[in-house]
Amino acid sequence: MIGFVDMKTTEKLGWRQQNRANRNRLAFWTFLWLVTLAVVYFGHRYIWQEQPVVTGLMIVVNVVIGFVMIWANKVMLNGLDELEQKIHLTAMGLSLGTGLVLGFAYSALSDTGLIDFEAQITHLAVVMSLTYLAGTFIGMKKYQ
Amino acid sequence: MKNRLKVLRAERDWTQADLAERLEVSRQTINAIEKGKFDPSLPLAFKASRLFNLSIEEIFQDDA
Numbered sequence: 001m002i003g004f005v006d007m008k009t010t011e012k013l014g015w016r017q018q019n020r021a022n023r024n025r026l027a028f029w030t031f032l033w034l035v036t037l038a039v040v041y042f043g044h045r046y047i048w049q050e051q052p053v054v055t056g057l058m059i060v061v062n063v064v065i066g067f068v069m070i071w072a073n074k075v076m077l078n079g080l081d082e083l084e085q086k087i088h089l090t091a092m093g094l095s096l097g098t099g100l101v102l103g104f105a106y107s108a109l110s111d112t113g114l115i116d117f118e119a120q121i122t123h124l125a126v127v128m129s130l131t132y133l134a135g136t137f138i139g140m141k142k143y144q
Numbered sequence: 145m146k147n148r149l150k151v152l153r154a155e156r157d158w159t160q161a162d163l164a165e166r167l168e169v170s171r172q173t174i175n176a177i178e179k180g181k182f183d184p185s186l187p188l189a190f191k192a193s194r195l196f197n198l199s200i201e202e203i204f205q206d207d208a
Contacts, residue, residue, distance in 0.1 A: 015168040081169035082185050083176055143176040 015079075022076040029069040036062040083143060091135030099128040146205045150178045152196050167191055 040058045048054040077085060103124045110119035153163050160178070164171040167188065176182035184192070184204075193200045 016165075081173050082188060083173040083182050084170060086182075140172070143172060143181050 019076075019079050022072070022079045026069070026072040026076045029065065029072045033062065033065045033069045036065050087136060087139030087143065090139055091132050094135040095128045095132035098131040099124055102127055145183045145207055146180065147177060148203055148205075149174070149192070152198075152203065153178075166195055 036058065040055065040062055043058060044050055044055045077088060080088065106119050106123065109115045110117075149163070153160070158166075160174045161171045164174045167174070168191075169188065173182065177184055189200050189204055192203055196203060
């Protein structure tokens with residue numbers, strides 16, 4: 001299992017293998033976080049018949065796994081070399097800023113009725129993910 | 145900032161990947177430093193200095 005346990009074993013690995021292990025760990029916890037989020041939605045409706053206690057517990061599990069995912073991301077970033085860190089942190093800054101500006105604008109459009117559908121958090125997540133990917137790509141091209 | 149990494153590397157018949165492995169950075173980082181697109185941190189400059197057994201000033205020179 002990719003988790004806390006293999007942190008000690010990766011200390012003995014080379015720089016490249018350790019980075020691969022860090023990326024795999026992040027992918028594992030991100031996947032688990034997405035699965036628990038999906039379980040909250042689908043389980044609430046189809047499995048435990050909308051019992052609020054079970055839904056609440058599953059949300060707690062999802063949030064805990066989300067924080068482990070954040071920790072795995074931090075470990076992954078710390079393992080990168082300085083140029084890779086610069087590229088990723090710049091892309092994250094771009095993504096955060098774009099998310100904030102477009103998120104509030106989108107919310108304002110929705111609240112004022114200028115768009116006839118309700119603003120969804122998933123739309124913001126898609127924008128932030130795409131901005132992060134674009135930022136990483138631009139950074140990689142810049143230093144090629 | 146200018147540097148002699150490419151020359152020092154060539155003297156030892158190392159590829160960018162070889163030097164990257166020895167300095168524990170990516171090949172892209174070595175390429176960016178050699179082309180002057182990215183200035184290394186002081187710890188990385190010290191690491192290169194130890195690797196080539198030269199002072200930092202003998203590897204990296206200020207543009208000014």
